[in-house]
Amino acid sequence: MVNPEIEKRKTFAIISHPDAGKTTLTEKFLLFGGAINTAGAVKRNKANQSSTSDFMEIEKQRGISVATSVMGFEYNGKRINILDTPGHKDFAEDTYRTLSAVDSVILVVDCVKGVEEQTEKLMSVCRMRNTPVIIFVNKMDREGKDAFDLLDEIESKLNISLCPLSWPIGQGHTFKGVYSIYNKHLNLFEPDKTKISTPVIEVGNLEDEQLAKFLPAQALTILKDDLELVEGVYGTVDKEMYLEGLLAPVFFGSAINNFGIKELLDTFVNIAPSPKSREAEEREVLATEKNFSGFVFKIHANLDPNHRDRIAFLRVCSGKFERNKFFYHTRNNKRIKFSNPMDFMANEKSIVEEAWPGDVVGLYDSGTFKIGDTLTEGEKLQFKGIPSFSPEIFKEVENRDPLKTKQLEKGLQQLTEEGVAQLFVMQPGNRKVIGAVGDLQFEVIAFRLEHEYGAKAHFRMLSYSRSNWVTAKDPKKLEEFLKRKQQHIGEDKDGNPVYLADNEFMINMTMRDYPDIEFHKTSEFK
Numbered sequence: 001m002v003n004p005e006i007e008k009r010k011t012f013a014i015i016s017h018p019d020a021g022k023t024t025l026t027e028k029f030l031l032f033g034g035a036i037n038t039a040g041a042v043k044r045n046k047a048n049q050s051s052t053s054d055f056m057e058i059e060k061q062r063g064i065s066v067a068t069s070v071m072g073f074e075y076n077g078k079r080i081n082i083l084d085t086p087g088h089k090d091f092a093e094d095t096y097r098t099l100s101a102v103d104s105v106i107l108v109v110d111c112v113k114g115v116e117e118q119t120e121k122l123m124s125v126c127r128m129r130n131t132p133v134i135i136f137v138n139k140m141d142r143e144g145k146d147a148f149d150l151l152d153e154i155e156s157k158l159n160i161s162l163c164p165l166s167w168p169i170g171q172g173h174t175f176k177g178v179y180s181i182y183n184k185h186l187n188l189f190e191p192d193k194t195k196i197s198t199p200v201i202e203v204g205n206l207e208d209e210q211l212a213k214f215l216p217a218q219a220l221t222i223l224k225d226d227l228e229l230v231e232g233v234y235g236t237v238d239k240e241m242y243l244e245g246l247l248a249p250v251f252f253g254s255a256i257n258n259f260g261i262k263e264l265l266d267t268f269v270n271i272a273p274s275p276k277s278r279e280a281e282e283r284e285v286l287a288t289e290k291n292f293s294g295f296v297f298k299i300h301a302n303l304d305p306n307h308r309d310r311i312a313f314l315r316v317c318s319g320k321f322e323r324n325k326f327f328y329h330t331r332n333n334k335r336i337k338f339s340n341p342m343d344f345m346a347n348e349k350s351i352v353e354e355a356w357p358g359d360v361v362g363l364y365d366s367g368t369f370k371i372g373d374t375l376t377e378g379e380k381l382q383f384k385g386i387p388s389f390s391p392e393i394f395k396e397v398e399n400r401d402p403l404k405t406k407q408l409e410k411g412l413q414q415l416t417e418e419g420v421a422q423l424f425v426m427q428p429g430n431r432k433v434i435g436a437v438g439d440l441q442f443e444v445i446a447f448r449l450e451h452e453y454g455a456k457a458h459f460r461m462l463s464y465s466r467s468n469w470v471t472a473k474d475p476k477k478l479e480e481f482l483k484r485k486q487q488h489i490g491e492d493k494d495g496n497p498v499y500l501a502d503n504e505f506m507i508n509m510t511m512r513d514y515p516d517i518e519f520h521k522t523s524e525f526k
C-alpha cells in the first residue's frame with residue numbers, strides 16, 4: 001500500500017550558475033507557499049526580514065549562497081522541501097553532496113547569459129543519478145537570447161531533450177507575460193517584486209475572444225505562430241521520460257518580479273517524483289520499507305551565531321523518524337536518540353516529532369557525525385555518498401593570535417568537517433594545511449574563524465596542486481614510503497595518509513618509483 005505521507009513529499013534542489021537567480025527563486029517559492037509574506041533581495045533591511053535562505057553573514061554581505069540551506073512548506077496539500085545550494089563553483093562539492101539527498105532538481109538558466117560552465121557541471125552530476133530536471137529560464141524581463149535559440153543551446157550543451165510547458169510573450173521591454181501550455185492559461189506581466197500578482201485569465205484555446213482585450217493583435221499572432229512551432233518541434237510532455245531524467249520540462253519567467261513562478265510551482269507539485277528508493281552499499285532501500293533509515297549529507301556549525309551549535313542534516317530514506325527514539329549509528333556502532341530534532345523554514349527552526357522519507361531533519365551534533373553517516377533501526381547499512389575529491393589549492397594555516405590556538409583548532413576542525421574544505425596535518429610540527437577547490441573557500445574560512453570562533457588565521461600558499469590517498473597491501477612498504485616522502489605526506493580527517501604533489505608529472509614519477517603503493521584520486525577507496 002502506498003503511504004500518503006511519502007506521496008505528499010517533494011524534495012528537490014534548486015541549482016544554477018552563480019547569479020542566475022537561484023536564491024531569488026527559492027524565496028519566491030516560499031512566498032507562493034505562504035511561508036513568508038513579502039519578499040526582497042538578499043540584502044534587505046532587518047526591519048521586515050522574516051525569512052531568507054542566505055543566512056550566513058558572509059552570504060548577506062556578498063549576496064551569494066555558499067552554504068546549503070533547507071526549507072520546507074505546505075502547498076496544495078503537498079509538503080515541499082527545498083534545498084538551496086551554493087551556486088559558486090568553489091563550493092561545488094557541497095552542491096554535489098546535496099544532490100545526493102534530493103529526488104528532483106530545478107535548474108535555473110539566465111536568459112541573458114544562457115548555459116554557463118557551472119550549469120554543465122551540475123547537469124553532469126544530475127546525469128550520474130538520472131535525477132529528473134525541470135528548467136526555469138529566468139530574467140525574461142531583460143533583453144536576452146531568443147527563446148528558440150535558448151532551447152537549442154540548452155539541448156545541445158546539457159545533452160537533454162526539452163519540452164516547453166510555458167511560453168514567453170515578448171522579451172525585455174516587450175515582455176507581456178507567459179502562456180501556460182500545460183494549463184492553457186495566460187498570465188499577464190505586471191512587475192511586482194514583493195507580492196503575488198493575480199492577473200490570470202483562463203482560456204480554452206487561443207481563439208478565445210477575451211485574449212484580444214489583453215494582448216495587441218501582433219503579439220497574439222506571434223504567440224500563436226510560436227506555439228504551433230513549439231508543438232511541432234517539441235510535442236507534448238512525456239512524464240515517464242521526465243521521471244527517468246531523459247526529458248526536461250521548460251518554464252519561462254522573471255523570479256525577481258514573481259513572474260512565471262506559479263506555473264512552475266503548480267506543475268512541479270503535479271509531476272515531480274515523490275521519494276522512491278536509495279542505493280546503499282549492501283542493497284537498494286525502498287522508501288516504503290517499514291524500518292527507518294537515513295543519511296547525513298551536510299553538517300553546519302553555528303547556524304545560530306548566538307549559540308555554538310552544530311547541526312547535522314539528515315535525509316530520511318525509509319520508514320519513520322521519531323523524536324526520542326533510539327536509532328543505530330552504523331559507523332560508530334552505537335545507539336543514539338535525539339530529544340530536539342529540527343524542522344527548517346529557512347532560518348526559522350521548530351522541533352519535529354516525526355519525519356517521513358523525503359524530509360530533512362536537523363540533528364544537534366556534538367561531533368558524533370561525519371558527512372555520509374547512516375542511521376537505521378539496527379541494520380548495518382551504508383548509503384552511497386559522494387566522496388571527497390582532490391583539492392587544487394593548498395595553503396598552510398598560520399596562527400595570527402597564539403592566545404587563541406584552541407579556538408583556531410576547534411574552528412578548523414568544525415569547518416572542515418562541514419565539508420567547506422579539507423584539512424591535512426603534516427609533520428614535523430603538526431602543521432595544518434587546508435586543501436580547497438577555489439580561493440573563495442579560504443575567504444569564507446578566514447571570515448568564519450574570526451567571526452564565529454574569535455580566531456585569526458593567515459593562509460600561506462604552498463606549491464602543491466594535487467593530492468592522492470595512498471594505500472599498500474604490505475604495511476611495511478607503506479611505512480617506508482611515508483618515511484621517505486615525509487615532506488609530501490599529510491593525514492586527512494580520518495587519519496588516512498595523503499600524498500601531496502606539485503603536479504601530475506610528479507605523481508606519475510612517484511607511482512613509477514613505488515609500484516607497491518596504490519594511489520587514489522578520491523577518499524572512497526575502501
